[in-house]
Amino acid sequence: MGVEASAEIIAKKFFHCGDRLQAWDMFEFALVAEKEPWDLLATSHFFSRAFKGDQYYSAWRTGLLRKQFDAIDTIDCVPIFDYVRELVLRQLSECADYLLKNP
Numbered sequence: 001m002g003v004e005a006s007a008e009i010i011a012k013k014f015f016h017c018g019d020r021l022q023a024w025d026m027f028e029f030a031l032v033a034e035k036e037p038w039d040l041l042a043t044s045h046f047f048s049r050a051f052k053g054d055q056y057y058s059a060w061r062t063g064l065l066r067k068q069f070d071a072i073d074t075i076d077c078v079p080i081f082d083y084v085r086e087l088v089l090r091q092l093s094e095c096a097d098y099l100l101k102n103p
Contacts, residue, residue, distance in 0.1 A: 005036075005039060006031075006032045006035075006036060006039070007032055007036050007039035007040045007042065007043050008039075008043060010028060010029050010032050010040065010043075011040070011043035011046035011047065012046060013025055013028075014029075014046055014047045015046040015047075015048070022065075022068055023065045023066075023067075023068030023069035023071075023072060024068070024072060026065065026069070026084055026085070026088050027069070027072055027079050027084060029088050029091070030079070030083075030084040030087045030088055033087050033088065033090075033091040034087065037091060037094070040091055040095060041094065041095060041098045044095035044096070044098045044099045044102075045099060047092060047095050047096075065081075065085075066081050069081045069084070
């Protein structure tokens with residue numbers, strides 16, 4: 001039995017829970033986006049729920065994700081909400097562009 005790649009795990013989470021993701025999901029996505037952005041592009045079709053509607057983007061503005069984010073307990077890593085938000089939104093935008101060019 002093989003082990004799934006990080007991008008595949010993140011992609012599946014977005015596919016199944018894309019309209020109700022939590023701060024921890026964003027943090028995980030950002031970690032993969034930093035280290036393996038090309039792998040996320042290859043799984044772009046799984047992010048379709050994140051592309052649809054303003055609901056996803058408005059979650060970043062509500063403060064709810066910031067509260068959840070501030071409660072994340074990590075070891076040897078201090079995640080910064082604004083950095084993670086921008087990284088996730090930029091990577092999702094790149095995935096959407098990739099899908100337009102590679103249907």
